[in-house]
Amino acid sequence: MFTRLFAPKVKVSAHCDLPCGVYDPAQARIEAESVKAVQEKYQANDDADFRTRCVLIKEQRAELAKHHVSVLWSDYFKPPHFEKYPQLHQLVNDTLKALSAAKASNDPATGQKALDLIAEIDRIFWETKKA
Numbered sequence: 001m002f003t004r005l006f007a008p009k010v011k012v013s014a015h016c017d018l019p020c021g022v023y024d025p026a027q028a029r030i031e032a033e034s035v036k037a038v039q040e041k042y043q044a045n046d047d048a049d050f051r052t053r054c055v056l057i058k059e060q061r062a063e064l065a066k067h068h069v070s071v072l073w074s075d076y077f078k079p080p081h082f083e084k085y086p087q088l089h090q091l092v093n094d095t096l097k098a099l100s101a102a103k104a105s106n107d108p109a110t111g112q113k114a115l116d117l118i119a120e121i122d123r124i125f126w127e128t129k130k131a
Contacts, residue, residue, distance in 0.1 A: 023076040025122040031065035032118050034058075035102050036111030043106065055106070062103035065114065069095050072121065077128070085124050095121060 035058050042054040073092040082088050095117040102110040 023072060023125075025068070025072060025118060025125050028065045028068035028072070029115065029118050029122065031061045031068065032099065032102070032111065032114045034061040035065065035099075036108050036115060039102070039106050039108040039111045043108065058106070059103050062099050062114075065118070066096055066099045066103075069099070069118070069121065072125065076125070081124075081128050084128075088124060091117065091120055091124075 038054050038058040038061065042051055042058070045051060045054075069092060073089075077088060077092075085091075095114065098110065098114040098117050102114045
């Protein structure tokens with residue numbers, strides 16, 4: 001009797017922990033664009049102080065991009081997405097590794113690689129939003 005009294009009257013389920021409008025790969029893309037832009041500015045300037053600031057900013061932005069990709073992976077994407085897009089786990093892992101590489105490098109090619117992978121996550125993300 002106690003169990004029936006406190007049992008939920010309505011069973012609900014949600015796709016994510018907050019309304020889905022709060023998730024968007026654009027956040028990761030913007031940070032990754034900053035990483036690449038800073039890498040380009042680093043390459044174009046020989047001033048040691050400027051370059052030091054570039055490295056600091058690039059590393060902060062790369063960490064933010066990694067955070068946004070991780071949040072999409074852990075909070076937005078759910079088992080049905082991983083079933084439909086079996087490459088998604090590997091794609092997220094590759095993206096996080098690419099962002100780590102961009103964080104550790106001043107070569108804009110590493111920033112571009114991260115951007116390319118984020119673009120693929122973005123494509124999948126928007127396909128899931130249509131469903």
